[in-house]
Amino acid sequence: MRRIKFSRQREAIKELLAESSHPTADEIYIKVREQFPNVSLGTVYRNLNVLSECGEIQKLTFPEGPDRFDCNVMPHYHFVCRSCGRVFDLHVRGLKLDMEDGTDGAELPGRIEAQALICYGTCNDCLADESQDIGA
Amino acid sequence: MRRIKFSRQREAIKELLAESSHPTADEIYIKVREQFPNVSLGTVYRNLNVLSECGEIQKLTFPEGPDRFDCNVMPHYHFVCRSCGRVFDLHVRGLKLDMEDGTDGAELPGRIEAQALICYGTCNDCLADESQDIGA
DNA sequence: TTTATAAACAGTAATCATTACTGTTATTAT
DNA sequence: ATAATAACAGTAATGATTACTGTTTATAAA
Numbered sequence: 001m002r003r004i005k006f007s008r009q010r011e012a013i014k015e016l017l018a019e020s021s022h023p024t025a026d027e028i029y030i031k032v033r034e035q036f037p038n039v040s041l042g043t044v045y046r047n048l049n050v051l052s053e054c055g056e057i058q059k060l061t062f063p064e065g066p067d068r069f070d071c072n073v074m075p076h077y078h079f080v081c082r083s084c085g086r087v088f089d090l091h092v093r094g095l096k097l098d099m100e101d102g103t104d105g106a107e108l109p110g111r112i113e114a115q116a117l118i119c120y121g122t123c124n125d126c127l128a129d130e131s132q133d134i135g136a
Numbered sequence: 137m138r139r140i141k142f143s144r145q146r147e148a149i150k151e152l153l154a155e156s157s158h159p160t161a162d163e164i165y166i167k168v169r170e171q172f173p174n175v176s177l178g179t180v181y182r183n184l185n186v187l188s189e190c191g192e193i194q195k196l197t198f199p200e201g202p203d204r205f206d207c208n209v210m211p212h213y214h215f216v217c218r219s220c221g222r223v224f225d226l227h228v229r230g231l232k233l234d235m236e237d238g239t240d241g242a243e244l245p246g247r248i249e250a251q252a253l254i255c256y257g258t259c260n261d262c263l264a265d266e267s268q269d270i271g272a
Numbered sequence: 273t274t275t276a277t278a279a280a281c282a283g284t285a286a287t288c289a290t291t292a293c294t295g296t297t298a299t300t301a302t
Numbered sequence: 303a304t305a306a307t308a309a310c311a312g313t314a315a316t317g318a319t320t321a322c323t324g325t326t327t328a329t330a331a332a
Contacts, residue, residue, distance in 0.1 A: 005279045005328050025318080040282045045319065047280090061199035063252075066318055079245045088245035109215045109224035110259035116199075117253045123246035141299050141308045161289080176311045181290065183309090202289055274332085281326065290316080297310065302303100 004054070009039055010047045014071070017057060022068040022078075022087040062087070062118065077116070081123035090119060140190075145175055146183045150207070153193060158204040158214075158223040198223070198254065213252070217259035226255060 009032065016031050017023065023031075029044045048069055051057040058070040062080060068087060077090040122130070145168065152167045153159065159167075165180045184205055187193040194206040198216060204223060213226040258266070 002279075003329085007280060007328080009281080038282065040284090042283080042320080043281060049320095059199065061197060063195065063197035063203075067199075079248070081246055082249070090245070108260075109226070110217055111257045111263060112215065112255045113218070113257040115253065115255050117251065119248045119251050121247045121249040124244075125246075127247060138308075139300085143299085143309055145310080174311060176313090178291080178312080179310060185291095276331080277329085279326105279328075281324105283324095284322085286321070287319080289318090292315070293313085295310105295312095297308105299308075300306090302305080 004050065007047070009036055009043055010050070012036065013044060013047050014051065014056070017069060017071040022060065022070055024066045024068055026066065028069070060087070060116075075115075077119065079119045079121065079123070081126055082120055083122050083126035083129075086123060088123065090117070092117070140186065143183070145172055145179055146186070148172065149180060149183050150187065150192070153205060153207040158196065158206055160202045160204055162202065164205070196223070196252075211251075213255065215255045215257065215259070217262055218256055219258050219262035219265075222259060224259065226253070228253070 012032050012035050013028055016028055025044050025048055029041050032039050052059045058073050060068045060070055077092050079088040079090045148168050148171050149164060152164055161180050161184055165177050168175050188195045194209050196204045196206055213228050215224040215226045
């Protein structure tokens with residue numbers, strides 16, 4: 001059982017995570033370097049993994065681009081804009097899994113312990129831009 | 137607009153996809169080599185991308201491991217066993233997104249055009265193994 | 273309040289999945 | 303048949319992430 005020691009770099013990473021929205025490891029790296037010019041990208045990755053293993057943060061994987069990290073560990077889902085690439089929180093009260101019933105293929109393949117839902121679409125900003133383009 | 141030409145390799149990839157369950161590019165590569173010993177991994181990737189851009193197949197991204205491919209393009213979701221790593225189809229009739237309402241943060245960030253849901257847990261086989269271990 | 277320990281570090285090399293490039297082959301429209 | 307070019311095999315390059323190595327630093331015990 002490993003004791004986790006305090007580290008200034010990790011504290012900085014936690015603070016930066018709290019004030020940014022779903023940053024990538026590299027985005028965090030760039031910001032941490034303002035406080036610790038010699039910090040290495042490996043340190044950022046190691047600490048992000050330590051924090052997500054502790055359940056202090058959440059790692060998010062998307063089909064496009066690198067993983068992102070979220071300081072919000074409450075169950076919630078994500079919306080990715082296909083146009084601008086931004087990631088938004090989706091405030092969903094709860095997912096209702098309406099399973100198919102029937103004579104076969106009807107049952108769950110196992111015990112569900114966690115869920116990740118990603119919705120893809122066009123964000124409101126990009127929708128507004130689209131309608132402007134049409135008007136112009 | 138590019139015209140897609142017939143290719144024997146692509147046909148083989150489609151057939152292999154139809155008879156396997158969520159294979160990775162590498163797993164397909166190994167199988168295609170039985171028919172085309174000189175096929176290259178790049179060819180497999182290129183064709184998988186062509187097919188998923190055409191909507192003939194679906195690309196699946198998971199937090200662990202490489203992408204997987206699915207010949208089932210009907211909307212459906214996936215279950216990943218954390219114990220054995222297998223991926224199962226989830227036969228869900230439809231997701232009910234029960235959005236939070238309130239004075240702010242309540243609205244959708246945009247227009248949802250697609251959804252990907254991954255559930256994580258322990259599959260029935262691994263659950264059975266677990267209870268055997270306890271019994272022994 | 274030194275000293276031992278091992279976690280964490282910076283820096284760098286290695287890995288893995290995937291894409292891009294290059295010269296050749298095969299499909300298809302003319 | 304021939305021309306145009308999609309697709310190919312083979313290989314190099316890329317991007318994200320992890321692993322390694324020798325050093326520094328936080329913490330627990332002497």
